[in-house]
Amino acid sequence: MQLEFLGTGAGSPGKFRNVTSTALRLLDERNEVWLFDVGEGTQHQILRTTLKPRKIAKIFITHLHGDHIFGLPGLLSSRSFQGGDEPLTVYGPVGVRDFVQTALRVSGTHLSYPLKFHEITKAGTVFEDATFKVSCEPLDHRIACFGYRVEEADHPGELQADRLKALNIPSGPVYGQLKAGQTVTLPDGRTINGQDYIAAPQKGRIVTILGDTRRTPHALSLAQDADALVHESTFGKDEGKLAHNYYHSTSTQAAQVAKQAGVKQLLLTHISARYTGKLSKELQNQAQKVFKASKVVRDFDVIEIPLPKKG
Amino acid sequence: MQLEFLGTGAGSPGKFRNVTSTALRLLDERNEVWLFDVGEGTQHQILRTTLKPRKIAKIFITHLHGDHIFGLPGLLSSRSFQGGDEPLTVYGPVGVRDFVQTALRVSGTHLSYPLKFHEITKAGTVFEDATFKVSCEPLDHRIACFGYRVEEADHPGELQADRLKALNIPSGPVYGQLKAGQTVTLPDGRTINGQDYIAAPQKGRIVTILGDTRRTPHALSLAQDADALVHESTFGKDEGKLAHNYYHSTSTQAAQVAKQAGVKQLLLTHISARYTGKLSKELQNQAQKVFKASKVVRDFDVIEIPLPKKG
Numbered sequence: 001m002q003l004e005f006l007g008t009g010a011g012s013p014g015k016f017r018n019v020t021s022t023a024l025r026l027l028d029e030r031n032e033v034w035l036f037d038v039g040e041g042t043q044h045q046i047l048r049t050t051l052k053p054r055k056i057a058k059i060f061i062t063h064l065h066g067d068h069i070f071g072l073p074g075l076l077s078s079r080s081f082q083g084g085d086e087p088l089t090v091y092g093p094v095g096v097r098d099f100v101q102t103a104l105r106v107s108g109t110h111l112s113y114p115l116k117f118h119e120i121t122k123a124g125t126v127f128e129d130a131t132f133k134v135s136c137e138p139l140d141h142r143i144a145c146f147g148y149r150v151e152e153a154d155h156p157g158e159l160q161a162d163r164l165k166a167l168n169i170p171s172g173p174v175y176g177q178l179k180a181g182q183t184v185t186l187p188d189g190r191t192i193n194g195q196d197y198i199a200a201p202q203k204g205r206i207v208t209i210l211g212d213t214r215r216t217p218h219a220l221s222l223a224q225d226a227d228a229l230v231h232e233s234t235f236g237k238d239e240g241k242l243a244h245n246y247y248h249s250t251s252t253q254a255a256q257v258a259k260q261a262g263v264k265q266l267l268l269t270h271i272s273a274r275y276t277g278k279l280s281k282e283l284q285n286q287a288q289k290v291f292k293a294s295k296v297v298r299d300f301d302v303i304e305i306p307l308p309k310k311g
Numbered sequence: 312m313q314l315e316f317l318g319t320g321a322g323s324p325g326k327f328r329n330v331t332s333t334a335l336r337l338l339d340e341r342n343e344v345w346l347f348d349v350g351e352g353t354q355h356q357i358l359r360t361t362l363k364p365r366k367i368a369k370i371f372i373t374h375l376h377g378d379h380i381f382g383l384p385g386l387l388s389s390r391s392f393q394g395g396d397e398p399l400t401v402y403g404p405v406g407v408r409d410f411v412q413t414a415l416r417v418s419g420t421h422l423s424y425p426l427k428f429h430e431i432t433k434a435g436t437v438f439e440d441a442t443f444k445v446s447c448e449p450l451d452h453r454i455a456c457f458g459y460r461v462e463e464a465d466h467p468g469e470l471q472a473d474r475l476k477a478l479n480i481p482s483g484p485v486y487g488q489l490k491a492g493q494t495v496t497l498p499d500g501r502t503i504n505g506q507d508y509i510a511a512p513q514k515g516r517i518v519t520i521l522g523d524t525r526r527t528p529h530a531l532s533l534a535q536d537a538d539a540l541v542h543e544s545t546f547g548k549d550e551g552k553l554a555h556n557y558y559h560s561t562s563t564q565a566a567q568v569a570k571q572a573g574v575k576q577l578l579l580t581h582i583s584a585r586y587t588g589k590l591s592k593e594l595q596n597q598a599q600k601v602f603k604a605s606k607v608v609r610d611f612d613v614i615e616i617p618l619p620k621k622g
């Protein structure tokens with residue numbers, strides 16, 4: 001599981017940062033990629049990575065500002081052009097369907113795969129299956145905007161075959177029963193409770209990806225105990241007033257959320273073009289003063305989200 | 312007057328060619344830039360040129376396929392973001408207004424300048440003022456598609472002041488009357504007809520920019536005597552059948568149009584990703600066998616359109 005940043009800028013594309021898009025690579029977990037926001041030129045950025053458009057199975061849109069959605073019609077069209085035939089679902093605020101369908105209709109585009117829409121109006125679970133759950137909460141932006149919390153299900157503990165073998169229990173169907181947690185009586189009369197030989201479950205990971213937002217308590221609950229928090233940082237430490245007026249956050253505010261929510265790492269994105277080169281380091285330094293594991297990401301950065309250490 | 316090619320590829324963006332957009336630089340003539348088609352990422356390409364989005368006064372769309380229009384909402388938004396306040400008009404087939412207005416409405420974008428639409432349904436003049444005229448004719452593509460012919464008005468001949476001075480006519484208001492073509496009686500009794508001292512008018516230039524098309528007689532009339540013809544060349548010489556089936560042209564067909572129409576130079580664009588590097592040279596060679604002044608253009612090529620030599 002990795003986060004790959006395809007666009008880390010704010011507002012308009014710049015020479016160094018494209019407008020927003022973040023890929024959550026779930027290749028080992030699901031052989032899928034999920035995108036969060038699709039600013040214009042996201043498909044161009046993908047051309048420079050190893051990501052395959054046909055593996056993009058879900059797209060989550062935080063809000064409908066142009067720098068977060070104008071790349072959708074092109075990406076969806078190219079995925080079709082390149083022979084993608086697996087279904088794709090777009091999640092996002094009301095209006096995303098109208099935007100995409102109008103673009104496809106007007107351009108006479110017929111997709112080679114089923115395209116579904118799941119429009120969001122309030123907090124709740126937007127997707128859940130055996131291995132992953134995605135929930136959302138509203139943020140505080142000029143228009144409807146959501147943050148997403150992706151929770152991986154716990155990995156069930158593995159059967160400790162080594163310990164069973166040390167007891168001279170020969171492998172065979174009995175291992176399956178033990179792995180299922182059953183109590184088994186062996187031919188030699190011994191009784192073994194499988195649950196005593198199953199390792200502790202491996203906690204699943206949590207990744208929180210927020211859209212543009214002012215300070216809001218919803219950011220905290222979305223980020224609680226996350227392995228990674230992706231938070232906007234449009235402004236610097238001393239621009240709290242600007243951030244408030246434009247419905248954005250400062251580097252320091254983002255770091256406060258990370259700290260209070262007890263996340264493992266904070267990834268700062270949606271960086272204004274005013275903060276190029278050394279100046280973006282400045283934003284990072286400001287955040288690190290509050291929360292050490294803070295990083296201002298750049299386009300094409302890939303951040304590993306390791307499985308939590310077993311406690 | 313120059314043509315600057317912002318995207319010269321077909322269908323999907325590639326590593327070497329972006330999807331279609333062509334700028335007609337009229338900086339000396341009108342302090343304006345006109346765009347023909349706006350594929351996704353056109354604003355990103357513009358970032359790498361000296362073009363200023365606020366100088367883009369007119370956008371002509373040939374047809375509504377995604378690779379020709381998906382960059383429109385972003386470009387229009389960024390032009391506003393960068394403080395453009397001069398009006399902008401979009402010309403194109405019916406549907407372009409719906410596409411743009413939906414994108415702007417859904418994204419909550421309020422432009423800082425007046426945006427006008429001029430939807431086209433048939434051949435005719437789409438714009439005309441004292442110095443330029445733009446007309447269109449339908450082409451033969453899968454969906455409604457137009458080619459545009461841009462005609463510069465003739466530049467009136469200049470007063471030949473050197474010849475008047477050689478006659479010892481002192482400069483003064485009389486030069487203005489002579490320049491206006493009047494007959495003037497001088498204080499010394501001589502009578503001078505201004506029309507005898509005005510140089511021949513300078514012919515205006517003609518630039519023809521076609522959209523995607525099969526062979527069609529309309530291409531010929533649009534291109535008649537043009538100083539430059541921009542023509543698609545999606546396919547090579549031997550792929551006439553493919554070109555026909557996909558409503559496109561071959562290199563050779565484009566060259567035949569250029570030759571029959573008597574144009575000065577042929578610029579081949581909309582090159583399939585199958586023709587990279589040396590292979591695009593191959594398209595150019597094929598065209599040159601029919602029409603010498605043929606060139607396969609690349610992204611960021613700037614082609615000067617010189618004033619025709621006085622005959």
Ligand SMILES: [Zn+2]
Pocket residue numbers: 010011020065067068212270
């Ligand atoms: Zn934004």
Ligand SMILES: [Zn+2]
Pocket residue numbers: 321322331376378379523581
């Ligand atoms: Zn095309």
